Amino acid sequence: MSPAETERHHRFLRSFTAHEPAIRAHVRRLVPARADADDVMQEISVVLWEKFDSFRDGADFRAWAFGVARFEVLAWLRDRGRDRLVLDEEVIAKIAEETTAEEPRLQRQRDALEHCMKKVPADQRDLLMQAYQPESRIQEVAQGSGRTVAGFYQWLHRMRKLLLDCIRRAMTQEEVAP
Incomplete structure (x- = not known):
């Protein structure tokens, strides 16, 4: 692996690991079962890595990852469309929009919980x-x-x-x- 590829790999891993809990929480709000959310998260991880070249340095990784996650959840829904328990795409889109807007507050709560747990x-x-x-x-x-x-x-x-x-x-x- 060349030094440039190694640096790219490290940039991705730093960004992904910093935001993975928020991405996972976002997916869990969109996908009903934990096991399904885990499967979707694996796909999201792969897609984020494959598309990392299209990510602009200095852009908001979390927002970009949430967008990718939304499309992966919609793809999962399309694949699971025969299942009666799957939500409609419009409902998922609305939930995704609302959870994206709520994410900064939820992150502050997670940070506060971490601070409080240390006490x-x-x-x-x-x-x-x-x-x-x-x-x-x-x-x-x-x-x-x-x-x-x-x-x-x-x-x-x-x-x-x-x-x-x-x-x-x-x-x-x-x-x-x-």
Whole structure:
């Protein structure tokens, strides 16, 4: 691989990895099932890489990727058109438009959550993360924490409230900050 190709590859990877969570969240709002969203994300990744030469340096990678994602979701819908549970293309277009407009606020919320999570003691943060793993079972997490299931749910409720309050404070402070 030439130095120019290596640099191109690195630019793409830096941009993609920085924006992948937002792109994935965008796709999850447009595609009903997580497994389908994962499949669509794989296609989006390939298309973004293949079309990266058409991306202008200095342009908004996220906006460009959202556009590509929208077309890939529409292609997925077209392929799945026989499925009764697939939304109409106009509905997907409207949702995509609204989620694109909401993305800056959602990113600020994700940043605030990350900031607030850093304030949570490591052992409690680990428990929170265990509770939200895709295949986790609350009964097992509760048992591992030394709590009853009811006690764990109460603790989880308190932690969610603390995080929500912290996020709201962070968002409010951000709105008044210069």
